[in-house]
Amino acid sequence: MMKTEQLQHLDNQFVHPWEDVKSIGKNKRTVITGGTGIYVTDSDGNRLIDGPAGMWCVNIGHGREEMAQTIASQCMQLSYVSPWSLANSPAAKLANKLVSIAPEGMNHVFFTTGGSTAVDSALRFLIFRNNFLGQTEKKHFISRANAYHGSTFLSSSACGKTRDKNFNDFDKEHFHFLSDPNPYRRKQGQSIEEFRQLLVDELEQKILELGANKVAAFIAEPILASGGVIIPPDGYHKACHEICRKYDVAYISDEVVTGFGRLGHFFSSKVVFDIDADIITCAKGLTSGYVPLGAFLVSDRLLDDFKDTDESTGVFSNGYTYSGHPVSCAAALKNIEIIQDEKILEHVREVSPYFQQRLHGFIDYPIVVDTRGMGLMGCIECEINPEQNDQQQSTDQKGYAVPRSSPPQISKADKLAIDYDLGNRIDKHCQALGLIVRPIINMCVFSPPLVITKKQIDEMFNLLEKGLQLTMKDLSSEGLLD
Ligand SMILES: Cc1ncc(COP(=O)(O)O)c(C=O)c1O
Incomplete structure (x- = not known):
């Protein structure tokens, strides 16, 4: 076994996420x-x-033997197949399983490689959909200060953590930010109810300012996790959802953290916050981190619009070599089985x-x-x-x-x-x-x-x-x- 110091020395060639460049090569991580x-x-x-x-x-939890066995036997059975023109059994079964535990009316799943790619794909899907339907100006997105949605160009453009905006470029034209919904940050003398109303009014005003015909979606974490476990006031999500419906703005609920049990439910959007999201993104707890996988679920409401079209060139050119990876999907199925069996x-x-x-x-x-x-x-x-x-x-x-x-x-x-x-x-x-x-x-x-x-x-x-x-x-x- 290598000694800690040797491992730390080797690790210094690994540039870690969010690494401060001046400390590259100088860290001593546990x-x-x-x-x-x-x-x-x-x-x-x-x-x-x-x-x-x-x-x-x-x-x-760590070290689950049954997960290890599932992953190993899936590798032996079928380690990979292209998701383009072929299907595989774990991905098909997982799509079906996710639909069965998702809120009603969410009957389709796009598989990705993690949370950032789930958010990225969801945003691209809405851009594609609106272009396809002739609403070519409807591609602006509204998010919040201190929100975190990922690390691809588009998903990072939806992030509202100012500290993460240093020395990088983002799509500033199409992404717009509202204030932090943290009740702790509300003004002195302001009640929670007043604060909630202010946040909701702010969303409505932003939609009106940009023009409802130009706003594709509002993207929100049920709880702003990396922003510091920010819990918006009671009733906030529902009221924001109502505003979105009023102006035909899609609601993306980013459940990358809250999905798969963190709040005591597979998905919290409907059960905990009473919102009928148009898109739910998930990753992380989907496989309990044993292997990478992400997904976004999309409502019939959004997909149904494609049904009556005779447009023949409607290819949603988005996807990954590892979309619906059989090993990751088998792990997710096992993970869901464990969550259910062990209550x-x-x-x-x-x-x-x-x-x-x-x-x-x-x-x-x-x-x-x-x-x-x-x-x-x-x-x-x-x-x-x-x-x-x-x-x-x-x-x-x-x-x-x-x-x-x-x-x-x-x-x-x-x-x-x-x-x-x-x-x-x-x-x-x-x-x-x-x-x-x-x-x-x-x-x-x-x-x-x-x-x-x-x-x-x-x-x-x-x-x-x-x-x-x-x-x-x-x-x-x-x-x-x-
Ligand atoms: C709410 C939320 N969305 C998206 C992401 C990005 O997920 P990933 O790191 O798997 O790409 C994260 C990561 O922490 C997250 O917290």
Whole structure:
């Protein structure tokens, strides 16, 4: 077995996603060598809880023998066949299975290679459809600040995280952004209801400003995951969906994270948020991350428009060598079977209230300014001296935002730099204690494997508690906390 240092040395030739160019070749990442259930093991033999389930994806947990066997036997049976003019059994069965668990009226599936390509394909499909139907101007898309939809040119153009916009090019002509739907960021004195209405009005105004005949779709995550587990106000999605219907704007529900159990259902758009999306994108939990696969499901409403056409050149020229890959589709079928047989969705619904209760307990820590979550997704947002900001967390009994007290102690620039690194600081301590958290700037997000038990939820959050205490101790010794 190679030593950790040797592996880290080799790894420095791997340019990782979102790598800061100045650190290429200089990193010393923790090397993960194994995994079972909610735990992974590093190359020094330490066991860690996988707090983010990889990247929101290892839903059934690590090291499932039945998954390994399914994948191996599919490789032996048929490892690959072209999806262009041929069919394969796992892809056909998976399409059928997905339709059976999807909301009513979604009867067709396009397979892709992951979440970005699912979103990209969905956007391209709408551009194609509108051109085909003669609505050649209807190709503008509306998204939100802090949304994340992927890393291809089109899907990244739909992302609203400003930090990801540095030094890259995007389609700025066709993508438009509304404000962040995070209730924590609402203005002082604004009620949640007022905030919700503002967000909905903003969407309607943008459609009217661009012209309904020019807007192809509104794209939204049910919960803005990578933006920091942002949970828009109750009723927000439904109201936005109604606006879209009013102006014949398609609604793309990006369920790449929320799909396959994270909120206790295979898909959350209809069951949790009461929206009849026109397109649902999914990936990640679709195979629980064992092999790559993505898909977008499309409603009959959108497909039916093609039925009456005599147009003979309507080829949707989009797809991949690995669309409907038999090994990935076999893995997805097994994954769904495991979720159903082991009643994992029911389990998520049962343990989520406890997960949320423990998560919200962290609001009492002086550096924690917001705790938010739903299902088995959660986030703690941290800051030193939060009272220096305009943004508010505390609410009075009527849900109105009220200011926090106590005076600022350091310059705004210093505070920003320290806040930016808080997620990393907490993650460092937690990793040493045996917990991986996903640090995003000043936030730590949690989305553990769905098989996590209440006892393991305690184990996870007890480690977080210790990690937070050590972080605060560091900050105090640096004179940054009282
Ligand atoms: C909501 C959402 N959409 C799309 C994507 C892109 O998926 P992938 O990284 O599989 O391409 C992600 C990835 O985190 C995501 O969170």
